[in-house]
Amino acid sequence: MGKVERKKWSEEFSEWYNELIETAGIQDKRYPVKGMNIWLPYGLKIMRNIERFIHSEMERTGHDEVLFPALIPETEFQKEAEHIAGFEGEVFWVTHAGHDPLDVRLILRPTSETAMYSMFSLWIRSHADLPFKIYQIVNVYRYETKHTRPLIRVREISRFFESHTAHDSFEDAERQIKEDLEIFDRLARFLALPYIVSKRPDWDKFPGAYYSLGAEVMMPDGRTLQIGTMHNYRQNFAKAYNIQYETESGDHEYVHQTTFGMSERLLAAVIAIHGDDRGMVLPPTVAPIQVVIVPIPKKDAEADVFAYAREIAEELRTGGLRVHVDERDIRPGRKFYDWELKGVPLRVEVGPRDVAGRKAVIARRDTLEKVTVERDTIVDEVRKTLDAIHENLYVRAREFLESHIKRVETIEEAKAVFEDRRGIVEIAWCGEESCGLEMEEILDAKMLGTPYPEEKAKAPEGKKCPVCGREAKFVARFARTY
Amino acid sequence: MGKVERKKWSEEFSEWYNELIETAGIQDKRYPVKGMNIWLPYGLKIMRNIERFIHSEMERTGHDEVLFPALIPETEFQKEAEHIAGFEGEVFWVTHAGHDPLDVRLILRPTSETAMYSMFSLWIRSHADLPFKIYQIVNVYRYETKHTRPLIRVREISRFFESHTAHDSFEDAERQIKEDLEIFDRLARFLALPYIVSKRPDWDKFPGAYYSLGAEVMMPDGRTLQIGTMHNYRQNFAKAYNIQYETESGDHEYVHQTTFGMSERLLAAVIAIHGDDRGMVLPPTVAPIQVVIVPIPKKDAEADVFAYAREIAEELRTGGLRVHVDERDIRPGRKFYDWELKGVPLRVEVGPRDVAGRKAVIARRDTLEKVTVERDTIVDEVRKTLDAIHENLYVRAREFLESHIKRVETIEEAKAVFEDRRGIVEIAWCGEESCGLEMEEILDAKMLGTPYPEEKAKAPEGKKCPVCGREAKFVARFARTY
Numbered sequence: 001m002g003k004v005e006r007k008k009w010s011e012e013f014s015e016w017y018n019e020l021i022e023t024a025g026i027q028d029k030r031y032p033v034k035g036m037n038i039w040l041p042y043g044l045k046i047m048r049n050i051e052r053f054i055h056s057e058m059e060r061t062g063h064d065e066v067l068f069p070a071l072i073p074e075t076e077f078q079k080e081a082e083h084i085a086g087f088e089g090e091v092f093w094v095t096h097a098g099h100d101p102l103d104v105r106l107i108l109r110p111t112s113e114t115a116m117y118s119m120f121s122l123w124i125r126s127h128a129d130l131p132f133k134i135y136q137i138v139n140v141y142r143y144e145t146k147h148t149r150p151l152i153r154v155r156e157i158s159r160f161f162e163s164h165t166a167h168d169s170f171e172d173a174e175r176q177i178k179e180d181l182e183i184f185d186r187l188a189r190f191l192a193l194p195y196i197v198s199k200r201p202d203w204d205k206f207p208g209a210y211y212s213l214g215a216e217v218m219m220p221d222g223r224t225l226q227i228g229t230m231h232n233y234r235q236n237f238a239k240a241y242n243i244q245y246e247t248e249s250g251d252h253e254y255v256h257q258t259t260f261g262m263s264e265r266l267l268a269a270v271i272a273i274h275g276d277d278r279g280m281v282l283p284p285t286v287a288p289i290q291v292v293i294v295p296i297p298k299k300d301a302e303a304d305v306f307a308y309a310r311e312i313a314e315e316l317r318t319g320g321l322r323v324h325v326d327e328r329d330i331r332p333g334r335k336f337y338d339w340e341l342k343g344v345p346l347r348v349e350v351g352p353r354d355v356a357g358r359k360a361v362i363a364r365r366d367t368l369e370k371v372t373v374e375r376d377t378i379v380d381e382v383r384k385t386l387d388a389i390h391e392n393l394y395v396r397a398r399e400f401l402e403s404h405i406k407r408v409e410t411i412e413e414a415k416a417v418f419e420d421r422r423g424i425v426e427i428a429w430c431g432e433e434s435c436g437l438e439m440e441e442i443l444d445a446k447m448l449g450t451p452y453p454e455e456k457a458k459a460p461e462g463k464k465c466p467v468c469g470r471e472a473k474f475v476a477r478f479a480r481t482y
Numbered sequence: 483m484g485k486v487e488r489k490k491w492s493e494e495f496s497e498w499y500n501e502l503i504e505t506a507g508i509q510d511k512r513y514p515v516k517g518m519n520i521w522l523p524y525g526l527k528i529m530r531n532i533e534r535f536i537h538s539e540m541e542r543t544g545h546d547e548v549l550f551p552a553l554i555p556e557t558e559f560q561k562e563a564e565h566i567a568g569f570e571g572e573v574f575w576v577t578h579a580g581h582d583p584l585d586v587r588l589i590l591r592p593t594s595e596t597a598m599y600s601m602f603s604l605w606i607r608s609h610a611d612l613p614f615k616i617y618q619i620v621n622v623y624r625y626e627t628k629h630t631r632p633l634i635r636v637r638e639i640s641r642f643f644e645s646h647t648a649h650d651s652f653e654d655a656e657r658q659i660k661e662d663l664e665i666f667d668r669l670a671r672f673l674a675l676p677y678i679v680s681k682r683p684d685w686d687k688f689p690g691a692y693y694s695l696g697a698e699v700m701m702p703d704g705r706t707l708q709i710g711t712m713h714n715y716r717q718n719f720a721k722a723y724n725i726q727y728e729t730e731s732g733d734h735e736y737v738h739q740t741t742f743g744m745s746e747r748l749l750a751a752v753i754a755i756h757g758d759d760r761g762m763v764l765p766p767t768v769a770p771i772q773v774v775i776v777p778i779p780k781k782d783a784e785a786d787v788f789a790y791a792r793e794i795a796e797e798l799r800t801g802g803l804r805v806h807v808d809e810r811d812i813r814p815g816r817k818f819y820d821w822e823l824k825g826v827p828l829r830v831e832v833g834p835r836d837v838a839g840r841k842a843v844i845a846r847r848d849t850l851e852k853v854t855v856e857r858d859t860i861v862d863e864v865r866k867t868l869d870a871i872h873e874n875l876y877v878r879a880r881e882f883l884e885s886h887i888k889r890v891e892t893i894e895e896a897k898a899v900f901e902d903r904r905g906i907v908e909i910a911w912c913g914e915e916s917c918g919l920e921m922e923e924i925l926d927a928k929m930l931g932t933p934y935p936e937e938k939a940k941a942p943e944g945k946k947c948p949v950c951g952r953e954a955k956f957v958a959r960f961a962r963t964y
Contacts, residue, residue, distance in 0.1 A: 092553075097573070158549055
């Protein structure tokens with residue numbers, strides 16, 4: 001397998017990423033509000049392909065799509081104490097309309113719990129209404145004071161996915177979390193993204209949650225990026241918003257609730273993790289163009305080569321593939337450059353000799369390998385190669401992730417990891433907040449939490465917490481995060 | 483063809499509509515912000531089908547999809563004088579974030595000209611970039627002070643379509659308006675909606691436009707509803723936002739711009755115009771369920787009837803239709819009621835005798851007619867009937883529209899129309915604003931404008947303006963509007 005240079009990608013990742021977002025046509029960052037960017041057509045097409053998969057998973061699992069207003073009255077927002085405490089520092093306030101102040105100020109939703117749950121209390125009446133499962137993909141707003149970065153840390157998340165469910169018991173809510181994890185796993189495979197799931201420490205739960213899970217991927221610079229969260233709210237919000245149902249025996253009980261959240265960070269992960277020095281490498285599942293055909297005509301043989309290219313394109317399209325023939329009047333090398341930057345997984349090159357010999361050259365974007373194939377078997381060859389690219393992207397990323405998780409015994413070892421190549425450190429922990437916070441401080445890293453499912457979270461027999469020296473209960477994960 | 487009762491629909495339309503929006507599962511109006519409603523799953527599915535058609539038309543005509551932020555800095559908003567004057571009374575202001583006031587206040591977009599056009603000036607460099615055609619479907623905000631009504635007059639339009647184009651000449655911009663009209667016509671046929679197009683009088687143009695066109699449908703109560711607009715901006719915005727391109731000869735010129743707008747009002751029109759006393763009647767093109775199969779089992783023959791129903795469903799699905807089998811444990815009459823309310827265009831009823839005789843009963847939602855068909859030809863029969871329903875909806879609505887357009891000679895005749903059954907009045911007009919406004923006043927109606935294309939707008943030879951008595955130049959249309 002061909003070796004691929006990923007030097008700028010790995011050594012100057014931050015610059016690589018910021019530059020690529022614009023050069024590859026994902027977003028324009030020049031919009032005159034900080035942290036709010038414009039989706040360009042190519043980037044939006046990739047995101048739509050990701051969302052199409054999410055919609056189909058939601059349908060498969062019986063979630064109904066809804067759309068709530070983006071504005072939430074202050075009075076609703078304030079009903080759950082932990083939630084407001086967690087968000088009030090970062091919401092945008094709508095205070096006036098036309099020339100007048102509003103009677104009740106409105107916030108731009110940072111997430112939709114407080115918009116939705118007063119309606120849940122009207123919609124959910126009886127056990128027959130449960131489980132109740134809805135979702136939406138909408139724009140949400142957070143006044144980020146940290147450094148912003150396209151798709152990753154923004155003030156307008158324009159593609160925010162949130163599902164909200166209500167259940168008749170804690171057990172059924174737990175079953176929902178399992179379903180969310182299964183959906184997430186299918187999505188991650190669809191995107192060729194390996195990931196880990198951690199149960200967040202109590203001090204880093206979602207505001208109002210009983211517990212929170214986070215799914216992380218490993219970015220090229222060794223920092224982690226959270227790309228999915230699942231929360232079990234127990235009855236916290238149900239009590240604040242009075243969401244009760246009538247049981248079979250006629251009693252009234254509060255529902256149990258869960259949420260599952262994702263965003264355009266999924267696209268950030270795809271771009272960052274699969275990319276290389278030449279640009280993006282898109283998994284064929286989400287590539288707007290899966291195959292680009294570049295005719296390489298000689299003088300006087302142009303018409304034949306173009307006709308041959310179009311004929312192959314038509315056949316690939318009939319085979320269900322997304323194909324583009326680049327007929328621009330520029331040098332082939334320039335075309336290669338453009339489509340490599342844009343991450344098209346497979347390039348087909350055809351010249352006069354290919355026309356004569358009924359052949360074509362196919363070039364993989366991931367390994368940059370080229371092979372010559374027979375014209376008559378091209379649909380099969382292309383399909384097989386696209387599958388191989390997808391698998392290779394996944395395996396390559398999984399190796400990268402696994403090689404960046406290090407289990408250590410001492411704080412010194414942990415510190416050495418972060419001084420060296422970063423990644424995720426796993427270390428024993430007694431479970432006390434004070435020790436966890438102290439380790440965060442010493443390591444200048446965030447505790448992602450404990451491995452999930454919980455069987456994997458237990459510390460091995462006899463291990464001690466490196467801070468207090470007491471018996472360790474858990475394995476805790478630390479990382480520098482986005 | 484069966485006669486259909488549309489009494490409540492026609493005589494108490496306003497109540498009928500407001501009630502149906504909730505009972506048929508389109509939107510919930512109980513959200514605690516006036517004029518902002520929640521899209522329910524069934525309503526959203528219909529809207530998504532409408533949008534899918536719009537997306538495909540945009541692709542066909544070479545418009546690229548983008549997404550701009552929903553917030554616009556006050557400084558950008560204020561660059562075009564007419565535009566700000568037209569909108570400043572109805573925008574929502576974001577003045578604070580977290581605990582602090584913003585340095586530059588932000589508005590929630592009422593439309594996106596002022597968000598987009600400073601970017602146009604960066605994106606458009608040369609004649610080779612033109613025509614430049616983009617669109618988005620987004621949420622926009624208008625602080626409506628009039629009575630709000632779901633999908634029709636709201637403070638959050640959550641499904642707002644807007645395409646924006648730039649051209650190298652007035653002629654090319656005019657060609658774009660023609661393309662918009664063609665797209666609109668295809669969409670209207672897809673929705674079985676007959677309509678008229680008028681050129682708005684100068685005093686009712688879009689703020690900043692050189693001229694505006696509006697497409698209207700006729701609602702059951704004789705009022706019109708604007709469901710599409712096309713604007714030629716000439717170089718107004720290009721000058722305000724400095725959008726210039728380099729011509730082939732190296733000069734710099736301002737672009738010509740157009741926009742085309744639509745919204746969830748398209749769904750309002752579908753619901754209102756095709757409905758009847760029993761509820762919605764959806765065109766098969768947009769119905770989330772095109773065929774509902776209701777098994778009518780006798781005791782001891784349940785399994786056979788359900789199996790037969792499922793088998794027919796499977797065959798219809800294979801034929802590309804959207805089918806639902808209603809297996810709920812309730813009376814068939816109750817099922818009929820539910821699906822009629824929700825506008826499913828075709829119902830298939832199957833009972834033990836149908837199983838035995840290999841037949842099925844199909845019932846049309848539009849005419850309420852029932853016929854028995856052979857099991858073996860059911861896919862064809864259903865397809866043919868769905869086509870007939872679509873055509874009937876269109877013809878019925880066209881007759882309604884045509885019978886509600888009345889050409890009159892005098893103000894008295896015009897007044898009589900509005901006292902009687904309303905509709906659209908066409909009357910001669912000299913073209914002076916003062917006479918137009920006076921007619922609006924006398925008739926308590928709005929001037930929609932003059933018929934478009936402009937060949938149809940000329941007053942017949944010798945006609946006088948009924949207000950000033952001078953030679954009439956135009957035919958003007960008046961209506962009570964939503």
